[in-house]
Amino acid sequence: MSDTLSLISRWVDENRDHCIDFFQQIINIPSPSGEEHQVAEHIASKMNEYGYNTAKVDKLGDVMGTIKGTGGGRSFLLNGHIDHVPVGDMVDPYSGKLMDGAAFGDKGKVLYGRAACDMKGAVAAMVLAGRALNELGIKLKGDYRVTGVALEEVGGAGTKSTIVDSQFLADVVLIGEATNMELALGHRGSIKFDVIVHGRSCHASAPERGINALYKAMKMITKIKEELAPSLPVHPVFGKASLVVTQIEVSPEASNVVPETCHFVIDCRNHPDFTDHHLYEALNKIITDLKQTDPEFTATVIPGTIINERRFNGFYTDPEKTPVVDEAVKAITEAYRVPEKKIWTFATDGRIYAHLGIPVIGFGPGEEKYAHTQMDHVRIDDFIGTIKVYAWLACQICGVA
Ligand SMILES: [Zn+2]
Numbered sequence: 001m002s003d004t005l006s007l008i009s010r011w012v013d014e015n016r017d018h019c020i021d022f023f024q025q026i027i028n029i030p031s032p033s034g035e036e037h038q039v040a041e042h043i044a045s046k047m048n049e050y051g052y053n054t055a056k057v058d059k060l061g062d063v064m065g066t067i068k069g070t071g072g073g074r075s076f077l078l079n080g081h082i083d084h085v086p087v088g089d090m091v092d093p094y095s096g097k098l099m100d101g102a103a104f105g106d107k108g109k110v111l112y113g114r115a116a117c118d119m120k121g122a123v124a125a126m127v128l129a130g131r132a133l134n135e136l137g138i139k140l141k142g143d144y145r146v147t148g149v150a151l152e153e154v155g156g157a158g159t160k161s162t163i164v165d166s167q168f169l170a171d172v173v174l175i176g177e178a179t180n181m182e183l184a185l186g187h188r189g190s191i192k193f194d195v196i197v198h199g200r201s202c203h204a205s206a207p208e209r210g211i212n213a214l215y216k217a218m219k220m221i222t223k224i225k226e227e228l229a230p231s232l233p234v235h236p237v238f239g240k241a242s243l244v245v246t247q248i249e250v251s252p253e254a255s256n257v258v259p260e261t262c263h264f265v266i267d268c269r270n271h272p273d274f275t276d277h278h279l280y281e282a283l284n285k286i287i288t289d290l291k292q293t294d295p296e297f298t299a300t301v302i303p304g305t306i307i308n309e310r311r312f313n314g315f316y317t318d319p320e321k322t323p324v325v326d327e328a329v330k331a332i333t334e335a336y337r338v339p340e341k342k343i344w345t346f347a348t349d350g351r352i353y354a355h356l357g358i359p360v361i362g363f364g365p366g367e368e369k370y371a372h373t374q375m376d377h378v379r380i381d382d383f384i385g386t387i388k389v390y391a392w393l394a395c396q397i398c399g400v401a
Pocket residue numbers: 081118119152177
């Protein structure tokens with residue numbers, strides 16, 4: 001182990017309780033999407049206390065902190081979101097209490113609370129890795145930058161604002177969304193399509209006089225679920241595309257009227273072998289097939305577009321073309337253990353940087369399967385390991401002066 005890594009590792013172990021305490025503090029402050037200012041201000045004040053050269057909060061509630069490099073190295077930006085999904089029926093969602101992981105079928109001590117794995121554990125680790133470097137007097141050549149962004153769970157406006165309004169960018173970006181301590185290199189794209197099924201309304205007391213758009217939509221939804229979704233292609237890098245109906249509404253909205261239209265929304269996670277064009281064709285084929293047996297069936301497919309933000313592409317940081325992947329594997333192996341290379345199931349703000357041509361890697365504590373659930377938690381050992389990984393990655397990417 002190099003001297004610098006031993007120093008980092010020892011500092012993190014000696015300050016273990018302080019690190020857990022900071023993680024708990026940011027869990028204790030509720031920050032559902034759109035209400036991130038308080039937690040952002042708290043993180044900014046801690047960045048100042050921990051010796052960051054700059055720390056600011058923008059108007060959306062994004063917090064950005066920088067430790068200036070001495071010059072001549074690559075800058076490294078760590079991005080995590082500080083907003084979270086609603087707490088639902090979670091018990092003590094903002095407690096941040098330490099528990100035995102057995103309660104969730106997990107091993108070891110865990111920190112529980114809304115946003116623990118998605119993703120305040122990673123955000124806390126990013127801020128604390130900077131603190132470790134500062135307190136150890138380790139000077140980096142390139143800038144070390146951390147942003148805790150707002151509004152990720154509702155579309156990514158926070159990250160976009162840090163880029164457009166604050167030019168908060170770097171040569172290499174790390175996204176801390178849960179990878180369960182493996183190395184994530186990308187994810188599928190997302191397309192949202194609207195389908196409007198047409199009928200003819202009438203008085204609900206005599207449904208035979210009309211054409212019930214809701215009943216017609218059921219036929220199409222059944223085909224989507226039972227025929228189209230299972231048949232989606234598998235891509236060698238991204239895996240299988242997925243597709244699900246997520247929202248439905250009828251018009252007019254009246255309990256005594258047979259609806260004349262039924263509008264439903266499809267969420268498709270796709271890859272280069274299943275584009276928006278393929279989805280459009282597949283849905284129209286279902287409509288054509290249904291018309292053959294039911295002449296009254298009519299429906300319109302409205303594709304999502306990039307312009308209305310109902311479509312975005314995934315990304316993949318190819319290890320063959322991007323040397324930073326091998327550097328990350330080496331650093332993670334030295335600071336923690338050999339990571340597997342993987343693809344996230346969900347989408348992340350990493351796509352926004354990747355589409356600008358910046359290499360993006362992903363590493364974070366917690367498991368995807370606990371995100372947005374009542375079992376939101378992070379293993380303490382993984383949280384502690386993540387601080388070491390981030391600090392050591394920074395030394396490798398930015399260079400030690
Ligand atoms: Zn997340």
